[in-house]
Amino acid sequence: MTGVGLIGTGFMGKCHALAWNSVRTVFGDVAKVRLVHLGEANADLARQRASELGFDRASGDWRAVVADPEVDVISLTTPNQFHPEMAIAILEAGKHLWCEKPMAPTLAEAEAMAAAARKSGKTAVLGYNYIQSPAIRHIRQLLDEKIIGEVNHLRVEMDEDFMADPEAPFFWKHEAKSGYGALDDFAVHPLSLISALFGCVGSVMCDMAKPYPDRQVAGGGRRAVETYDIASSLIHLQNGVSGTLLVNRSAWGRKGRIQVQIFGSKGSIVFDQERFNEIQLYVTSDRATEQGYRTILAAPVHEPYGKFIPAPGHGLGFNDLKTIECRELLARIAGQPARVIDFDEGLEIERTVHAMARSFAEQKWVKVR
């Protein structure tokens, strides 16, 4: 029996709760899960959310969750800025930690978190759920099998449009203290895919842009926007592969697009998170007259799709990716092989983001390490 705590109940908090509720039913091969203790900003909200999400106990103080002896693992889904203090406390309390990304506003804080994880000996995993789809897992297998030969180039784009409206008022994501902009808000996701598929980024050359230099404020007047909704980077992976990483959170029409184009010596792979149950594969082993991108639909032959649905082409959903991640977390806790991005790997991702920001500031190529 695994006792679960949850701190934070926004978008990702609910998503974690759903994963905890479903993981054993879906996979069957993990210990029973008990949703023990939920923490929120105040006791009333905590009680309400605990009732809705199925937790036994509720507290208005997150430290009560950390201290709960029946809690073995804690889902941490509070805003980014609270991660360092909470994560380190959780690890020092000897609990396993499932922390939403990104780790922390500054690299120093992220390093401290990673150090705490190492010292604790506990499992500390980040919520990079996009790496968990059967499609991405299968792409990794295709790469390992050299189905497209040696990879020589890579393009990744991530675009959404939730900040595309120039009439929307100034809000906290426009302030410099919220971070760089799309770079930390978005780029960590494609970087998690790059990390899972190819390893570390070696050097970067980044440009950033503000589509709207200022925005209206509630009380009247306008205020200069301090963050960059667009970031475009030339990148070199440590393994020598070149590529580009482009992100835009003001891209009208894009809702959850993460397009990955991988070019190899014997073929290519194209993937888009907006249709994450599909892989586009081109291979030169097909006869010349029949070469073309094939659209492969996720199916039970692509692990772990079959744990959810025994029929091909029926489609997993976004929340299912969190359930897979939850299962991998439990496998890691149990000392089994697991596909996760732990704090050390996550730290590399954040190091890359900060290198990109520095590259933009200095207008030159920057080495990640």
Next chain:
Amino acid sequence: MTGVGLIGTGFMGKCHALAWNSVRTVFGDVAKVRLVHLGEANADLARQRASELGFDRASGDWRAVVADPEVDVISLTTPNQFHPEMAIAILEAGKHLWCEKPMAPTLAEAEAMAAAARKSGKTAVLGYNYIQSPAIRHIRQLLDEKIIGEVNHLRVEMDEDFMADPEAPFFWKHEAKSGYGALDDFAVHPLSLISALFGCVGSVMCDMAKPYPDRQVAGGGRRAVETYDIASSLIHLQNGVSGTLLVNRSAWGRKGRIQVQIFGSKGSIVFDQERFNEIQLYVTSDRATEQGYRTILAAPVHEPYGKFIPAPGHGLGFNDLKTIECRELLARIAGQPARVIDFDEGLEIERTVHAMARSFAEQKWVKVR
């Protein structure tokens, strides 16, 4: 607190269990759910599945689930042929019933089930989950709003390929006693969409075909296939709209395709279940130079997508549709408005299937009623 029983734990049994596990976490607006009692073919299997799926009690006799006083509603996911006896027993025991489709092998049995439901005064709902997607709900709204004007023609196709391999051996779905073939196996799904979007079918003209007239049997030799993997029907809806309904369970490359094409006086709508988070809409109100099918991604503005994910374009999965269906079932039980296909509406669907089979046998148009 709603007490749940489950009889049958195959593909759909697990799917129901996941829905029961998630429904309150997702929607928040339903009573707490307790997974009380699971029934399977024998006690050992029942215990194992109850542990995996999260039920408190397990029985090797389905009647124990029916008799359990803590059970308020029962998910019935056993094979089709067991539905009549079990469903009627469940309703007579005063439990609400969530029964997988189709209702029963014969029309007479389905009629008996519908009569039992009427007599019981309990909620009896069929598991037609495809009608529950935000896309289909939104299409219904677009039709109600006359966004594409008056509908004048309809084409529906449903295709999969799980019976497409001519080398696969003869099995029970090839026997006449399993039903007509694709007609009862598949056509009920598109008919559920037609029912939800347009109402009843009035008359039908059906053709059926066997792609492979015989198949190898395990012990050697070959046996004539008795069912039809392909069925193609001309249809007239009761409202006068003409159309076609084409199904094929030997269609290589199709995995979960249900394509719907709806033509109206001011536009058209195209939908495909293989990409059920998308709607294709063409409207003549666009300027002439910019008319074209637009691909609408499911989003929080399309109910109830936002209950699962607050961000657009991230995608629901197949299992999520069952969770929506579960919520609608609970709403119906609570006497609230609900989008479900109950036993009376389901009976119309099965009546249509049998009319199609009769049309093929008699090689002429047949009225459904």
Next chain:
Amino acid sequence: MTGVGLIGTGFMGKCHALAWNSVRTVFGDVAKVRLVHLGEANADLARQRASELGFDRASGDWRAVVADPEVDVISLTTPNQFHPEMAIAILEAGKHLWCEKPMAPTLAEAEAMAAAARKSGKTAVLGYNYIQSPAIRHIRQLLDEKIIGEVNHLRVEMDEDFMADPEAPFFWKHEAKSGYGALDDFAVHPLSLISALFGCVGSVMCDMAKPYPDRQVAGGGRRAVETYDIASSLIHLQNGVSGTLLVNRSAWGRKGRIQVQIFGSKGSIVFDQERFNEIQLYVTSDRATEQGYRTILAAPVHEPYGKFIPAPGHGLGFNDLKTIECRELLARIAGQPARVIDFDEGLEIERTVHAMARSFAEQKWVKVR
């Protein structure tokens, strides 16, 4: 040197002129072409069009074109109703004939035309240009090679929207004397593809519908529409394959759609004329984890694409199909193998259309022969 006459200069007349202008430049392997004599409804129009389209002479009387001793072959692109008289005169004058489809309003007239062709010993070819695309030719080759095994089912749809607007006034295509409606206007195209890929249709069961029963007339008031914009047929090919053929000229959003779905024992093929430089192919010889429809772009490896463009994926256009047809016509005239639909094959297509109309009238299956 081939001397060319042209009678009729509408949509198809210009298309023929472009083909005659380009055929030798594209293919190189045909005799020089001289555009000799153009016929139109009156001498002034004829002269103007001859100048634009590049013909040496012009006449207001089509018989002058037929009588011209320097004319070897005549493109006949006048409305359908004029075909019988003109075509027979052309053939009797000992000229080769390239006649736009369909042949004639009635089956008897089409039969007389075919008889005249047989008697003349001249080449008489119909303008079924859709069969000429590299994609369709390659599909034929894939079928011949049994790449998708034995074909067992077929679906063809043809849809456009030029009659979809209910506010458009009554015009000649709404009169019964113009024909049945979509059946003769459209269905001949998909039937030409079926003929080129599979051979003859054996029997048919057809339904027809009028999306708008009446329309406004210029002077005020409304008039009942006499033709059917929608026709849906169940079909059996002579080779035993079953299928459907669905046409709709009131299908909002469809512009030049001819979708063909071909299901075989080892794979399937999907084609859409709106993207006629692409073929969708699914084959079971791919590894299970990588099976999926591949999108094959037309390329020099697909004859005769390379005669137009040496680079793959750059795309032929609609008018290029006519140039290919022109080259095939010249090959047939020269006694070489050629892919064309001649008057005998065209007669079978029209026989099928009339059988469909009879099936609708009698509400039963009708044998084509």
Next chain:
Amino acid sequence: MTGVGLIGTGFMGKCHALAWNSVRTVFGDVAKVRLVHLGEANADLARQRASELGFDRASGDWRAVVADPEVDVISLTTPNQFHPEMAIAILEAGKHLWCEKPMAPTLAEAEAMAAAARKSGKTAVLGYNYIQSPAIRHIRQLLDEKIIGEVNHLRVEMDEDFMADPEAPFFWKHEAKSGYGALDDFAVHPLSLISALFGCVGSVMCDMAKPYPDRQVAGGGRRAVETYDIASSLIHLQNGVSGTLLVNRSAWGRKGRIQVQIFGSKGSIVFDQERFNEIQLYVTSDRATEQGYRTILAAPVHEPYGKFIPAPGHGLGFNDLKTIECRELLARIAGQPARVIDFDEGLEIERTVHAMARSFAEQKWVKVR
């Protein structure tokens, strides 16, 4: 009557000949065209090609074409390195010039050509045919009308795979003297689109890569590849818009892809040359529940599609773009408004390419001027 000369009869030479043959038939509004004189490397080849392509005279010396008094305009389609000498001679002989892109191997030569054009007072136009598609023209109109508001970001990719095979032997495009690689071979095309849609590029930051560092040579052994098949640039337009321009001629599976993504304050536009009869448009003026990319098919409402085909959605081909370009050239010669890229605009494109190469060499941002 316009007298035409042609020098060079490869891929583009044939393409020009087809355009000259068709332009009056298609457009009707240009003077008659006579194909007067064709020049090739030797007299025999010239005679053969003149016969095939429809020219009256042939010469083995290009200077004879330039000197021909009946020639008014010359299509120059020889390899890049011959352009400067020939183009300047043509202009000095007082002929109009239609020259294939790019202008010349070095910027100095391109500048000399532009100077010669200015001095001559004759029309000198480059063969950037991709700007001529109805789709690109319509995108320009959409931008002018501010349908997507103010553009703030731009991404352009151009990919093909004709150099993707690592087993293909070393050839002249791998030598440094052929140019930089994909940069001059490919990037000029997307730059022509940027020039036509947005104007000049202001500054660039470029990275280049070699997918295969060496290749086998015919006689045995391997030779180091000197050119770069991949080039990726961050760009700033002179109007302040930021973006990226990525090219790859070793991109397996891509055949003629030029993808353009344009992001504005009220919508976005996506275009891909592989489906150049389609535009993807997203606009925020659609109702929130129906927003989505619409696929607009080229149609007579998009100039000059209707000159080729009166029916929408039937599709232009690659060669048709050259016919449109030819018509624009003739309009420019006649002193009418015309959409062309003349030598001055073409010089800006080449200046940008050389700036990119310098940026890569110096590893820093470079201003184009």
